[in-house]
Amino acid sequence: MTEPLIHVRDLVQRIGSQEILRGLTLDLFPGETLVLLGKSGGGKSVFLRHLIGLMRPVSGSIVFEGQEITALKERDLEPVRRKIGMLFQDGALFDSMNVFDNVAFPLRERGEKQTSAVREKVAQALAMVNMGGHDRKMPVNLSGGMRKRVALARAIISPPDVILYDEPTAGLDPIVSDSINRLIRHLQRRLSVTSLVVTHDLVSCNHIADRVALLDDGRIRFLGTPADLRETRDPVVRDFVDGRSGETVY
Amino acid sequence: MRLPSVFSGLLEPLLGSLGGLAMLAWETACSIARGRVRVWLTLRQIAEVGFGSQLVVVVTGAFTGAVFTAQAYFQFASLNMETAVGPVVALSMFRELGPALTGLMVAGRVGAAMTAEIGTMKVTQQIDALRALAVNPVDYLVVPRALAMFVSMPLLVVECVGLGVLASYYVGVHVLAINGVYFFANVQKFTEGSDIMMSLIKGFVFGGLIVFISCREGLCAKDGAVGVGRATTATVVTSSLAILIANFFLTMALNILFPAGQR
Numbered sequence: 244m245t246e247p248l249i250h251v252r253d254l255v256q257r258i259g260s261q262e263i264l265r266g267l268t269l270d271l272f273p274g275e276t277l278v279l280l281g282k283s284g285g286g287k288s289v290f291l292r293h294l295i296g297l298m299r300p301v302s303g304s305i306v307f308e309g310q311e312i313t314a315l316k317e318r319d320l321e322p323v324r325r326k327i328g329m330l331f332q333d334g335a336l337f338d339s340m341n342v343f344d345n346v347a348f349p350l351r352e353r354g355e356k357q358t359s360a361v362r363e364k365v366a367q368a369l370a371m372v373n374m375g376g377h378d379r380k381m382p383v384n385l386s387g388g389m390r391k392r393v394a395l396a397r398a399i400i401s402p403p404d405v406i407l408y409d410e411p412t413a414g415l416d417p418i419v420s421d422s423i424n425r426l427i428r429h430l431q432r433r434l435s436v437t438s439l440v441v442t443h444d445l446v447s448c449n450h451i452a453d454r455v456a457l458l459d460d461g462r463i464r465f466l467g468t469p470a471d472l473r474e475t476r477d478p479v480v481r482d483f484v485d486g487r488s489g490e491t492v493y
Numbered sequence: 494m495r496l497p498s499v500f501s502g503l504l505e506p507l508l509g510s511l512g513g514l515a516m517l518a519w520e521t522a523c524s525i526a527r528g529r530v531r532v533w534l535t536l537r538q539i540a541e542v543g544f545g546s547q548l549v550v551v552v553t554g555a556f557t558g559a560v561f562t563a564q565a566y567f568q569f570a571s572l573n574m575e576t577a578v579g580p581v582v583a584l585s586m587f588r589e590l591g592p593a594l595t596g597l598m599v600a601g602r603v604g605a606a607m608t609a610e611i612g613t614m615k616v617t618q619q620i621d622a623l624r625a626l627a628v629n630p631v632d633y634l635v636v637p638r639a640l641a642m643f644v645s646m647p648l649l650v651v652e653c654v655g656l657g658v659l660a661s662y663y664v665g666v667h668v669l670a671i672n673g674v675y676f677f678a679n680v681q682k683f684t685e686g687s688d689i690m691m692s693l694i695k696g697f698v699f700g701g702l703i704v705f706i707s708c709r710e711g712l713c714a715k716d717g718a719v720g721v722g723r724a725t726t727a728t729v730v731t732s733s734l735a736i737l738i739a740n741f742f743l744t745m746a747l748n749i750l751f752p753a754g755q756r
Binding site: 296 | 622
């Protein structure tokens with residue numbers, strides 16, 4: 244059996260007095276796209292931030308390519324972060340730079356000095372996310388979907404082994420959401436990257452997932468294929484899939 | 494007030510802030526020592542801190558020198574000591590007013606801007622994006638600003654002092670009719686290289702206080718736009734108070750190295 248690329252065991256995180264993650268255990272296998280579903284505010288994004296060392300757990304372990312990363316110091320995390328790209332919920336583009344400089348940023352920071360090589364790679368990355376011709380625009384002049392595309396181009400310009408997507412379709416209309424979903428699928432096929440997508444968008448989940456996990460009450464409640472999700476009889480998962488809040492109608 | 498509540502209410506946050514500042518300064522020094530210096534960003538920050546502060550420093554220096562000269566003249570004229578106005582203004586500008594006023598103006602102009610910029614990056618996840626792209630925020634954001642401040646502040650202080658003395662000469666000699674030869678000779682007689690050294694050292698220290706307080710407040714900003722506003726206010730208040738307090742202790746310490754009144 245294939246060894247997991249990321250191996251998460253008994254992850255616990257508290258913010259203030261609230262326990263966000265209560266012993267989360269999950270494996271991510273090379274080349275797969277795993278979609279992590281869950282309620283808003285349920286700790287999905289918090290979990291994602293742990294995988295790249297932006298947050299440290301209270302307890303538990305995260306092993307990436309055989310290396311425990313929860314105890315690594317900030318500077319020792321840099322080699323790990325070079326292998327993991329992350330798409331933030333709002334893109335997190337650097338607003339003092341235009342699209343070209345945002346996308347070129349990882350290349351320049353990794354020592355690429357040749358202007359022609361940078362220009363060529365940026366053009367390729369922008370073309371891959373259908374953002375060619377927008378390279379002189381500032382982030383403030385881009386729509387939500389465009390910002391996410393540019394952020395994705397920045398995440399893939401130095402091809403990572405893993406891409407973490409934090410709510411890639413949140414706040415987008417169905418058409419733009421569909422184009423982002425296609426993009427995620429396309430990148431997975433073209434670059435063979437392992438993807439972990441955090442979302443509560445079931446359409447997106449059905450479109451891109453190889454496996455689906457559902458986070459509930461700080462733990463993984465369900466893990467299976469999209470077909471398993473559709474057929475599950477677990478009442479909590481069913482409520483999520485059917486969109487039932489369980490509240491009384493006023 | 495009982496001791497534990499004094500500790501948790503006042504001392505604990507103060508010690509926490511001082512510890513945080515010391516850690517940031519140490520991390521910045523380590524980054525510089527390891528050669529993690531981005532020359533282009535540093536030059537841009539020098540332009541922002543140094544060139545961008547020209548107007549406030551010029552106006553502050555010139556008008557402080559001018560008003561101090563007028564006031565000193567009004568007091569000294571009754572004692573027939575008009576020619577002492579020059580050295581009094583020059584020494585005050587070199588040793589106290591130049592560095593302190595430049596520090597306060599730069600804290601208000603540059604420090605606030607640094608906190609607002611870094612704080613906005615923090616609350617919009619841009620600093621997380623930097624970290625996710627394997628770029629250390631101290632290397633990328635703090636080191637260029639610290640180097641720029643350490644280069645620019647002493648020069649701005651010298652500029653402020655120089656303009657203060659020039660304005661003093663203009664007001665004293667051309668407006669208040671003090672004898673120009675005596676004015677110039679007395680300034681030369683009573684000011685020394687050690688006074689310039691004192692200016693430069695104070696400028697350097699105040700620059701350090703401003704940049705580390707500003708960057709730390711920005712890096713610790715939270716709670717969106719309100720939090721950035723709060724951090725920016727905290728930067729101006731804390732930097733200004735730190736400059737005024739440090740100025741007293743620096744004056745006492747530097748007076749041992751460069752004693753005043755030994756001429």
